[in-house]
Amino acid sequence: MAKTRKFRIWRGDEQAGDFQDYDVEVETGMVVLDAIHLIQAEQAHDLAVRWNCKAGKCGSCSMEINGKPRLSCMTRMNEYAPDETITVQPMRTFRVIKDLVCDVSWNYEQNKKIAPFKPGPRDADGNYRMKQDDVDRVQEFRKCIECFLCQDVCHVLRDHEQKEKFVGPRFMIRLAGLEMHPLDTADRIPKIKEEFGVGMCNITRCCTEVCPEHIGITDNGIIPLKERVVDRYYDPLRILWRKLTGKT
Amino acid sequence: MSDATTYAVGGHREGFAATLREDNWWIGPVLTLVGLLAFVIYATWAAFAGNHYYTAPYLSPFYSPVVFTYTTAPGAAPLAHSWFGAWPAWWPAFLPASPALFILPFPGVFRFTCYYYRKAYYRAFSGTPPACAVGALPQKSYKGETAWMVFQNLHRYALYFALLFIAFLTYDAFISFFKDGKFGVGVGSIVLTLNVVFLTCFTCGCHAFRHLIGGKLDCFTCDAGSARRHGAWKRVSLLNARHMVWAWVSLFWVGFSDLYVRLVSLGIIKDLNTWN
Ligand code: SF4
Ligand code: SF4
Ligand code: FES
Ligand code: FES
Numbered sequence: 178m179a180k181t182r183k184f185r186i187w188r189g190d191e192q193a194g195d196f197q198d199y200d201v202e203v204e205t206g207m208v209v210l211d212a213i214h215l216i217q218a219e220q221a222h223d224l225a226v227r228w229n230c231k232a233g234k235c236g237s238c239s240m241e242i243n244g245k246p247r248l249s250c251m252t253r254m255n256e257y258a259p260d261e262t263i264t265v266q267p268m269r270t271f272r273v274i275k276d277l278v279c280d281v282s283w284n285y286e287q288n289k290k291i292a293p294f295k296p297g298p299r300d301a302d303g304n305y306r307m308k309q310d311d312v313d314r315v316q317e318f319r320k321c322i323e324c325f326l327c328q329d330v331c332h333v334l335r336d337h338e339q340k341e342k343f344v345g346p347r348f349m350i351r352l353a354g355l356e357m358h359p360l361d362t363a364d365r366i367p368k369i370k371e372e373f374g375v376g377m378c379n380i381t382r383c384c385t386e387v388c389p390e391h392i393g394i395t396d397n398g399i400i401p402l403k404e405r406v407v408d409r410y411y412d413p414l415r416i417l418w419r420k421l422t423g424k425t
Numbered sequence: 426m427s428d429a430t431t432y433a434v435g436g437h438r439e440g441f442a443a444t445l446r447e448d449n450w451w452i453g454p455v456l457t458l459v460g461l462l463a464f465v466i467y468a469t470w471a472a473f474a475g476n477h478y479y480t481a482p483y484l485s486p487f488y489s490p491v492v493f494t495y496t497t498a499p500g501a502a503p504l505a506h507s508w509f510g511a512w513p514a515w516w517p518a519f520l521p522a523s524p525a526l527f528i529l530p531f532p533g534v535f536r537f538t539c540y541y542y543r544k545a546y547y548r549a550f551s552g553t554p555p556a557c558a559v560g561a562l563p564q565k566s567y568k569g570e571t572a573w574m575v576f577q578n579l580h581r582y583a584l585y586f587a588l589l590f591i592a593f594l595t596y597d598a599f600i601s602f603f604k605d606g607k608f609g610v611g612v613g614s615i616v617l618t619l620n621v622v623f624l625t626c627f628t629c630g631c632h633a634f635r636h637l638i639g640g641k642l643d644c645f646t647c648d649a650g651s652a653r654r655h656g657a658w659k660r661v662s663l664l665n666a667r668h669m670v671w672a673w674v675s676l677f678w679v680g681f682s683d684l685y686v687r688l689v690s691l692g693i694i695k696d697l698n699t700w701n
Pocket of ligand 4: 539542668
């Protein structure tokens, strides 16, 4: 059964913009992205919105809905009261291109800074081998769909605008997946401490709260990296031990 | 609604606690603030009181182990319970003669540097941020846990002491089942035993413990030692996933344990037990 629902969508570009109100007939089972598409089809043909899979897997449709960073294709209309006005905005942390579409290229720049997977020598039969117990831990980080909602919500980037000093949670988990990989031989710990800025994160866990893939970004990724940095740079006994024995 | 001074490009509200979130995001930080403040106020008062922390066979966890005892204080531990005997003459006169003052800094630092409590007080006390997608307290140059906050990186040393304190409290819980050499059970014995259980669940779910016990390994399956540590890591991970819950349960219960011993010692409540 169709019902009229109220939307307030931010329209504008990098310079300026404004919220505009739309009423739209919403059918049972619709998600916020469906409603936006209806508005685009019927009332605002030039409304810019990025999307692709409509299945929560491509990470394109990130935006802020009633103030919360969400995937619009995974946000069902029945989460909101029938008389509630739904406010839709682009992500805050990135430059707006138009309406709901942001320029997320800063993230790709961060990704390039990370030393890629560097496996050691192959086994005698020419294969690489890794057991399931080791796969299990790093697999979690591979679920990332690069929606960048975690980057958007992270207050270090969002409010304090420290993009120079912190690569953000998405890349912390990429680093965690590489550092914990049993076949990888590269050492990224010095960069994780300095250039990538793990110390900027104050583990307030907003990245974990918004991640649509439910990745334990803070507990399973960032905190273990912080502890590895402690091993190398802050633990006085361990530093002394390394000095005395030459062992790591 | 479109006033450029209150809305930035994108329509986001600017400033501390500003948000377009419509849920009750402030409940979490307010409850945290109230809960932590209540505990800190009670614990400080109880630590400075220096009395009514012992009533045979129960010792308040705030006062364990008893390093020195000031036996003339009401409800103080007897000399036999004190590690180093009577109250020392060198103790500065402006501080109360309370053995808790030797003890509480250790669990205090452990909790202060705990990865969960850090989240809790950064949100509730320093507004960085108060809640997700809610304006953080503006700062000229935010430094996170770098600069003077690097001390947080020594949390594992506080953990070593916390593990030691579990041993002390386990001993206290054990002897709380013996009054004048006679085995028995009292409500106090159960309170002190639960205290150790909750504190163990909190301490063994510690992120630093999880790292040290096995998380630091890159390969869980490369030899027998790493496989054993992987097993331990998995068990610690189970507790770690509920670290916040154990943090609150153990915090409440340790305060309650002190209060219980105090009220029994004061004669305000009677301990139900098998001895009387
Ligand atoms: S936990 Fe760290 S990385 Fe995640 S949102 Fe908070 S500050 Fe950012
Ligand atoms: S970690 Fe989660 S929130 Fe962050 S980009 Fe990946 S899927 Fe999105
Ligand atoms: S459209 Fe692909 S995640 Fe939403
Ligand atoms: S992380 Fe909470 S006690 Fe160590």
